[in-house]
Amino acid sequence: MTATLDTKVSLAGALNRALADALSEDERVLVFGEDVGTLGGVFRVTDGLTDRFGEARVFDTPLAEAGIVGTAIGMAMNGLRPVVEMQFDAFAYPAFEQITSHLAKLRNRTKGHVELPVVIRVPYGGGIGGVEHHCDSSEVYYTHTAGLRVVTPATPADAYTLLREAIDCPDPVVFLEPKRRYWEKGTIDPTLRSPGLDRSVVRLEGSDVTLISYGGALGTTLEAAEAAADEGYQAEVVDLRSLAPFDLDTVAASVRRTGRAVVVHEASRFCGYGAEIAAQLSETCFHYLEAPVLRVGGFDIPYPAPNLERHHLPDVDRILDAIDRLQWDDSAPLADGEA
């Protein structure tokens, strides 16, 4: 296995490897959806899997998202572990009833008798110049539903590990893949397991401010942290990884150290994931906070057309602006000359 340690793979490649390893290790695992078979998925995440594992285990379905999720539920009730693909975020909406009314609730409905180890892979978020319905940040539709786990990797290593852990998880998992990061490369170690499917991690340590982000926005947040360092702010960056459940312990521990927090995501701010984090931090860290928790996110508009999306998506400058607004002047001076 050491040979794989130095292997540089893309995030999409890491997902492909995770699916292949899960398929070969557990015969209950099935992979299906639209164009996932012969074509290998529109993002090639399932490339070569039908050839390797056969049509019975990796296959194309009719074009019907509720059908894909609804039949996955039935298969899981009968002991299989389906991993299904929704082709794009907004194309998953026809499956919403099956996800929220059944996938999320059958365990509770039956007092634990029915277990549904289903993974729904959803390429989500913008930044790829996609036309309408191809760029939604749909995470809170799922995080608001009890019974679902919602995770999102931001690196190839996490893509591999989180997907393996999601497939092994006895609960249904909505697995959100930041499609703009599909082709970014990193190393993966298939032998490694993460601190937990429900744990967040500190990607960068810093003492002045905690930047909290996930998925497609994490890369931008790390860039902003680097730029902030040039301006004299040591930012700590937390990669949430798990959106539901929310790892308050990790986030709060960081914020208690730094006293300031900015949440960064692509999704609209109103009732966005950042609102929940801001609320929880104000409930649990109020006396540690030197400034209100700020949110950097998309505007409260429908996702814009490709030629305008750069104005909508949070960029480094917008994150730096938020850091600047954290009431530094009201607290101890940061540098000589500031009072």
Added chain:
Amino acid sequence: MTTTERTAASHFLPSEEPLGLVSPDGKRVEQPGLPMPADEVLLRLHSGMVAGRRFDTQATALTKQGRLAVYPSARGQEACEIGAVLALRPQDWLFPTYRDSMAIVARGVDPIEVLTLLRGDWHCGYDPYRANVAPQCTPLATNTLHAVGFAHAARVKGEDTVSLVLLGDGATSEGDTHEALNFAAVWKAPVVFLVQNNGYAISVPLAKQTAAPSLAYKGVGYGMPSVLVDGNDAAAVHAATEQAVARAAAGEGPTLIEAITYRIESHTNADDATRYRERAEVEEWLERDPIARLKQYLTDRGLLTEQAQQEIDVRAEADAASLRERMNIDTVLDPAELFQHVYAEPTAALRTQAAELAAELEER
């Protein structure tokens, strides 16, 4: 279109008139291709329907006594509920709706567990894996897809299991039904779709639901054999379901059965059917009663004696009395359970919330 395809299409077509084996006045009807069930099966259908109706009237009575929050009656649909369920083999699975409590009881689930949902104690009171019955589906048609997935998984695992999914006329307008029919046909999944066309989706009559020649035609477009059957004829429903189960088990794929029946009671005890239909229409359907006709047929043929009928009635009455008695005992609900089954293990947040509720309860 090639000749072959045209032949295939006609193969899927349902009959013009509903298939029946016993006429409303209890006479034998010859139906080529649909064999009459054995006498012993007919007797079981009869006693099952009597027990089913008694259960149903008891449940309705329990709503009036405040022991059930709500009950959607299946009175008048006994031939479908019992006929279909008795055509299943032990390993097969039933995917019922909220109106199919009678069918679930016939499948062997303790009636008190079936009524947990309608009593308001929990959303499902039985272990689906004990009698191979999925939880009762409250949103329409979503169970059709679960049935298809379950059946497909059985084939993947090399198991001989058929899914029988129950749905109503209203549910055939839902998108999930169409996706399920299509998936099942494409996958040749071992599924039987039984549409109980009882004439009304709450208040909306069939004429406002579809312009199709019959609901059975909805199977044709997806490439599956479609059968139109008299839904008040238990022998015919049983025979058609048994054939469809055998086809499915033989790897020949799904079947859609439309059973024409009638909902004698209102949608639920909370509904008032006089707002949307005439009493005369109900009277007309009472004349086509599924129990009376099979009883007539069995009595005429000397298969059902008065004494045997009495024994059936006494047993049904005893079951109802036992249910009544058990339903009159207040259940003790544990609020802590609210948090226990959401995930395999409660999350940290749920543990905190469980403690909050426990503290609240202690203070009171």
